[in-house]
Amino acid sequence: MEVAGREDLDRFLEQVERDPGSVAGNLEEFEERLHERLARVEAQAVGRYMKEQDEGAEEIEVEGIRYRKKMLCEQEYVCQAGSVRVERNLYVPVKGEGKAICPMELRAGIVEGCWTPRAAKLMLRAVSSSTPKEAEEFFGELGGMRPSRSSLDRLPKRASEVWEKNREEFERELRQTETVPAEAATVAVSMDGVQTPMKDAGRAETRSQPDKQPKGPAGYREVGCGTVSFYDLFGERVGTIRYARMPEKKKAKLKDQLEAELESVLQTSPGMNVVFLSDGAPDHWEYFEAVAKRLEIEDAHFTLDIFHALERIKKALDAYHGEQTPESKAVFEECRIWLREKEDGAERVIRALRYRRDRSRGPKRKAIEKEIRYLKKRKDQMRYAKLLEEDLPIGSGVVEAACKTLVTERMKRSGMSWGEEGGQAILTLRSLIQSGRWERGWKMLAPEYHQEVTPVARIIPIRKRLKKTG
DSSP: OHHHHHHHHHHHHHHHHHOGGGTOSSHHHHHHHHHHHHHHHHHHHHHHHHHHTOOOOSEEEETTEEEEEEEEEEEEEEETTEEEEEEEEEEEESSSOOOOBOHHHHHHTOBTTTBOHHHHHHHHHHHHHSOHHHHHHHHHHHOSOOOOHHHHHHHHHHHHHHHHHTHHHHHHHHHHTOOOOTTOOEEEEEEEEEEEEBTTHHHHHHHHOTTSOOOSSTTEEEEEEEEEEEEOTTSOEEEEEEEEEOSOGGGHHHHHHHHHHHHHHHHHOTTOEEEEEEOSOHHHHHHHHHHHHHTTOTTOEEEEOHHHHHHHHHHHHHHHHOTTOHHHHHHHHHHHHHHHHOTTHHHHHHHHHHHHHHTOOHHHHHHHHHHHHHHHHTGGGOOHHHHHHTTOOOOOHHHHHHIIIIIIHHHOSTTOOBOHHHHHHHHHHHHHHHTTOHHHHHHHHGGGGOOOOEEOOOOOOHHHHHHHHO
């Protein structure tokens, strides 16, 4: 079969040399036929490599457990070039009952008993940005490996289980093997969330917090997103680490990830400016203040995202002047300038809103008062002029963009709904890719499918040896 594959390729290439036009009607057909033959030879070569990883000893040892040879049989695997059938040995435990193992698969690092490491890596990358159906169609068009839709759906979940078991260790190693950008002068930590369609969302919310009414649209729960961003001396962003977690109580794991990331940064670059950026969620600010205390950051900047502040100001002005009126727009622009250019910008804005509140009655007055209370409570987090003077960030647009690119673009397509397992798999993949950590992350994940296989020399009792020698 292997010889036939190489001979077929040789005959094809010889025909191309003699008469290129006789091989195919056009260039597209030529490329397709050439690729099919090259892929067949490549798959056969991969099969030979895999066969070399097999073991033939009567007994082996894996992780302290002994196994004996049971049978030799053929199995189909998927590599980048396509399917390949490999004859390999299976072993069963010497003592007691247990699952049969395949030394070839353990030594070669076959992923989930089917895919070569290269094939699995490509499949994971594909479904991180497209649906299993779209990925299946793409691989079919590309040629070579042709994973099914069900395989493309199943693999990320299985790989995510392995990642989650080792997540803290993997993330610690990722942090230790990378450096803070040399030009970075400021590190900013931000946190936000995005409502995402979930399977059994209402029931899950009720079980976890029976006294709390679910927020957001029916069938949706909040996926948490967090970023750790680096800025240079001129306020330009020079790098970002992104995280996302499926809905969880108080974003507990997400908070642990962000704190560990910040702690690692400050251990290697202790002199950096630290800015905590978010919207007005009280839980976020309690967390940021606790982190600053635990990490002993004395001069941290706690900043309300300026766009959230402006949004509140606009609501109050529209309530008084009328939505989208010239008067509302003019005053809003004045307030925006105050916030960005005046040290007492927050106080000026609040005074302007109080002036309008005092000249209002009924629902209009209540609407303005609501925004005043919000801004008054957070005025110490609205020192934007001072931050801009020091070239420090004042907007949480990075984490809001992360909500869009990590979650919305992939997980909020029409008709989608997500379970914990499948959703976290996609979020982890996209976080690693968008943080520039995918290659190193894969090099940590892939070895989890490798295991050492040691042949065991069988010791023949002395009486049996004497009997054999006569």
